[in-house]
Amino acid sequence: MFKHSWFNFFLAAVLLIMIAIDLRITNGFISRGERLFLGSNSFPGGQFLPLRPALSGIRRVGYYSDLAPKNPDVSTSFMFTMQRAQFALAPTMLDHYTPFVHEHIILYLKNKESLPRILKLLKAVVVVNLDNRIVLIRRILP
Amino acid sequence: MSELIPFIVALMMGLIIYRLIHRQYPWHEPLDVLVSLWLGTGVCSLIVFYSILFLGGFNPFVIQLSVCAVILLLCFSCRLRPLLPTRLINTGSLGVWIKLMPLMLLAVILLSGLSYYNLFGDWDAWSFWNFRARFLVEAGQYWQDIYAYGIQAKHPWLLPHWTVFGWVMTGAQSAEFPCFSAQVFTLMTIASVFFAVLSLVGQLSVALLAALWLVSIPYFMIHGISQYADILMAGLIVINMMLLVRLKAQPSSAQAITLGMMLGIMCFTKDEGMVSAVIMVFLIGHVLTGWHRKGHFYKPFVLSLLVIVVGVLLQKYWMWPAPQGVNAISWGHFFDYQRWYFILAYFLKVYTHYLYGGIILIPILLALTAVSRRWDAASGLMVRFLLVFISVFYLLYVLVRQDLEWRLWTTSYRLTFQLLPLGIVLLFYRLFAKR
Numbered sequence: 397m398f399k400h401s402w403f404n405f406f407l408a409a410v411l412l413i414m415i416a417i418d419l420r421i422t423n424g425f426i427s428r429g430e431r432l433f434l435g436s437n438s439f440p441g442g443q444f445l446p447l448r449p450a451l452s453g454i455r456r457v458g459y460y461s462d463l464a465p466k467n468p469d470v471s472t473s474f475m476f477t478m479q480r481a482q483f484a485l486a487p488t489m490l491d492h493y494t495p496f497v498h499e500h501i502i503l504y505l506k507n508k509e510s511l512p513r514i515l516k517l518l519k520a521v522v523v524v525n526l527d528n529r530i531v532l533i534r535r536i537l538p
Numbered sequence: 539m540s541e542l543i544p545f546i547v548a549l550m551m552g553l554i555i556y557r558l559i560h561r562q563y564p565w566h567e568p569l570d571v572l573v574s575l576w577l578g579t580g581v582c583s584l585i586v587f588y589s590i591l592f593l594g595g596f597n598p599f600v601i602q603l604s605v606c607a608v609i610l611l612l613c614f615s616c617r618l619r620p621l622l623p624t625r626l627i628n629t630g631s632l633g634v635w636i637k638l639m640p641l642m643l644l645a646v647i648l649l650s651g652l653s654y655y656n657l658f659g660d661w662d663a664w665s666f667w668n669f670r671a672r673f674l675v676e677a678g679q680y681w682q683d684i685y686a687y688g689i690q691a692k693h694p695w696l697l698p699h700w701t702v703f704g705w706v707m708t709g710a711q712s713a714e715f716p717c718f719s720a721q722v723f724t725l726m727t728i729a730s731v732f733f734a735v736l737s738l739v740g741q742l743s744v745a746l747l748a749a750l751w752l753v754s755i756p757y758f759m760i761h762g763i764s765q766y767a768d769i770l771m772a773g774l775i776v777i778n779m780m781l782l783v784r785l786k787a788q789p790s791s792a793q794a795i796t797l798g799m800m801l802g803i804m805c806f807t808k809d810e811g812m813v814s815a816v817i818m819v820f821l822i823g824h825v826l827t828g829w830h831r832k833g834h835f836y837k838p839f840v841l842s843l844l845v846i847v848v849g850v851l852l853q854k855y856w857m858w859p860a861p862q863g864v865n866a867i868s869w870g871h872f873f874d875y876q877r878w879y880f881i882l883a884y885f886l887k888v889y890t891h892y893l894y895g896g897i898i899l900i901p902i903l904l905a906l907t908a909v910s911r912r913w914d915a916a917s918g919l920m921v922r923f924l925l926v927f928i929s930v931f932y933l934l935y936v937l938v939r940q941d942l943e944w945r946l947w948t949t950s951y952r953l954t955f956q957l958l959p960l961g962i963v964l965l966f967y968r969l970f971a972k973r
Contacts, residue, residue, distance in 0.1 A: 439713075440664040455680055456687065479665035479689075486669060487677035489687040 441477075441484030447502065447532050450524050451488045457532075458495030460514075461504040477504055496535075503531040541718040544582070544700075544707040545575070547605060552578025554612040555799075560792045568631055569733040572726060573777055573796065579770075580803030581608070583699035584849050586706075591852070595679045598706045637742060638732055638749070645728055645753045649721040652763045657713050659720065659765030666690065667765060668716050670698035675711055685853075694850055696806040697767045716765045724762030727773035728752055731959045734780050738916060738967045748966040752959060755895030761955050767808045771956040774804045775814055779923060779960055782818055783916045786825045794839040797822075802846025810931075810956060812850075817926045821919055867937035877942060881935045884946050888954070897954075900961045907968040917971075920964040924957060 439445070451457065459481065463474040474492075481502065482490045495501050496518060505511060508528040515522065520533040552574030556564050564570030585604050590596055658664050666689075673684045685691045704715040728749050736745035752758055762769055781797045801818060804811035826835055871877055889898040904921070913921065931953055938945050 438658075440658055455683055476661070479661075479669075483664045483669045483672065486673045487680065487683070489683050491687065 439484065441480035441482070443526070443530060444481040444484040444502070446526060447524050447530070448485060450532055451485060451500070454488050454500055456489045456491055456498060458498035458501035459490040459492045459504070460495040460501055461492075462506050462510060463504070499535055499537060501533050501535065503533060505529055505531065540708045540710075541704070541715050544704040544715075545579075545722055547609075547707060548578030548582050549575045550578065551581055551605070551609055551612070552576070554609065555581065556796070558612060558615050559795050566631055568634060569730070569737060569777070569780055572730055572733065572773075573781070573800065575726065576774060576777060576803060577796075577799060579700060580696065580799070580806060580846065582703045583696045583806065584846065586699040586703045587695065587849055587853065590674060590681055595677070595681050596675050596702065601703065601706045634733075634736065634742070637746070638729065641732075641746060641749055641753065642725060642729070645725055645759075646721070648753070648759050649724060649763055652759060653717050653721060656763055657717050659716065659763070660761075663716065663765035666693070667697045667767060668701060668713075670695065671701035671705070671716070672711070674698065674702055675705065692854055694767075694806050694808055694811065695853055696803065697770065717763070720763050720765045720769055723769040723773060724759070727762075727769065727776065727959055730773050730776040730780075731963055734776055734963045735966045737780065738783070738963070739970045740972075741970060744966055744970045748962050751895070752962055755893075755897065755958070757891075757893045757895065757951070758955065758958060760893075761951065766952065768952045768955045770807045771804070771811055771814075772959050774800065774807060774811065775923075775956060776959045776963060778804060778814070778818060779920055779963075782821060782825060782919055785822070786915050786919070789826055789835065791834055791838045794835045795842040798839040798842030799846055802843050802850070805847055806850045810953070813930055814923075814927060817923055817930075820926075821922060824922070825915075825919065866939045867934070868939050869937060871937050874936070877936050880942065881932060881946065884943075885950060885954075888950060894954075897958060897961070900965050903965055904961075904968060911968060914971075917964060917968055920960060920967070924960065924964065927957065 459478055461474055461477060463477065478490060478492050481504065485502075490502065491498060500523070501518070501520070503511070503514060505514075505528065511522075511525075511528050511531060514520075515533060518533070518535055520535045522531060523534050524532040549571075553563060553571075555577050556570065556574045564574055582605065585608060586601055589601050589604055593600055659668065670684060670688070670691075673688075674681055677683060700719065701716050704719060705711045708715055731752055732745045732749035735748040736742065739745065778797065778800050781793065781800060785793050785797060801815040805815050822835075822839075886898070888894065935942065935945065
């Protein structure tokens with residue numbers, strides 16, 4: 397099939413390199429930096445799924461996290477968690493820009509002790525509480 | 539293997555559309571079989587889009603009915619000729635497909651292995667593309683909320699609509715279908731590179747080598763299963779460029795219609811698709827000399843382009859009218875030479891990483907062949923496209939207001955992915971084509 401011998405050599409070399417590198421990746425024998433390319437098999441935002449029944453019929457809720465409250469758009473960890481929550485809770489839309497204008501607010505708290513303070517500040521009650529870390533609250537509107 | 543059903547339906551629809559346009563099935567030309575598959579994918583996605591738009595929400599039964607109706611209508615337009623010719627594929631064409639099979643099998647094994655760790659895809663897969671599909675299916679009458687409140691909802695929507703189509707045809711809203719789709723689109727891109735090089739150079743060994751290089755690039759295979767729209771863009775750029783090259787050799791109304799529809803589908807895929815389509819429309823002016831002045835080209839081309847692009851414009855400017863601030867630019871950055879240098883250095887650093895499989899060789903070898911070989915029409919078209927595309931996005935990087943390093947980190951590899959297959963086709967054509 398191949399007229400030139402150097403072609404065969406080149407093809408074989410490429411093939412060997414490819415198999416070595418790709419099998420190395422597929423077997424997971426890669427460094428932490430390279431691993432960043434790859435995702436995972438866990439359902440995105442799976443920890444938020446218990447909130448779904450309580451959000452049935454609600455089109456839009458606020459989303460607040462103490463991960464990066466000042467500038468959420470540039471915080472990778474904030475956006476990562478928020479967008480995974482958004483995936484899990486679709487079709488309810490999460491509003492992370494103006495979370496406190498909504499009746500229902502999802503809290504994702506790194507500091508578990510801050511929940512009572514937030515409830516008092518927003519005059520809200522707990523609807524679903526998952527270990528003080530993921531909490532759906534409802535504001536008591538006047 | 540129920541995930542194959544949507545692709546079979548799309549291929550069937552694409553073949554009938556091709557038959558309607560060209561008065562023959564594309565069995566003799568493997569590249570046209572791929573064109574048919576892309577066409578079918580785009581049209582099926584549009585059917586989903588219009589069914590949701592006109593019915594005010596997702597309705598699987600109506601989508602199935604619409605697909606059946608369109609296929610029947612197209613069959614009727616083709617005067618009910620059988621889809622399969624007496625000989626399924628002519629001997630030469632079948633032989634080429636068979637010779638490609640070992641490589642494709644290897645790619646399937648690698649893609650399956652990589653997907654095993656990445657069922658839900660990378661960040662944008664679950665935050666944008668698959669999230670949109672999931673939302674459309676679950677939101678009912680409130681489907682427009684995603685246009686009103688979704689992040690970057692203005693991006694074209696072919697991939698989410700294709701995923702919805704797949705879920706309808708497989709009967710389940712599974713994570714497996716988007717994952718499988720990404721693998722098939724990557725395989726289609728590899729096959730496109732193979733057949734493009736084969737048709738340009740005419741040597742099977744060279745075409746195999748080109749496709750093999752693509753498969754051997756770990757970054758290409760890893761991003762190939764990310765479930766991003768870049769995968770579709772990469773394949774569409776190669777296919778559309780080949781249609782453009784063919785238009786130069788054999789201008790006809792049928793080629794014009796096919797190219798128009800394919801450019802429309804590219805616009806429906808990504809914003810970069812719109813940029814690519816605009817560049818290709820300008821390149822058409824260079825391709826056609828004289829023949830186009832008779833109106834044989836532009837009338838069917840514009841009409842077929844509009845058929846697809848109307849949906850894109852509806853979605854982009856009517857359903858999501860809010861201004862998009864993400865790509866805000868600052869002209870003051872234009873004179874900041876450090877930004878120009880930083881971008882170049884960033885790309886050089888990325889391309890020399892071993893995961894990128896030596897793609898730094900592409901610009902180097904192309905530069906060398908630029909001196910030693912003359913530019914013919916086909917390579918001239920490809921290099922013009924690449925240069926304009928790269929210049930546009932280089933300038934955008936220079937002018938962007940956002941943190942430049944973050945912007946490069948999040949987007950540079952996607953742009954590279956989109957251009958890589960065409961870059962390989964061009965390089966192999968320059969190196970191995972007989973003059």
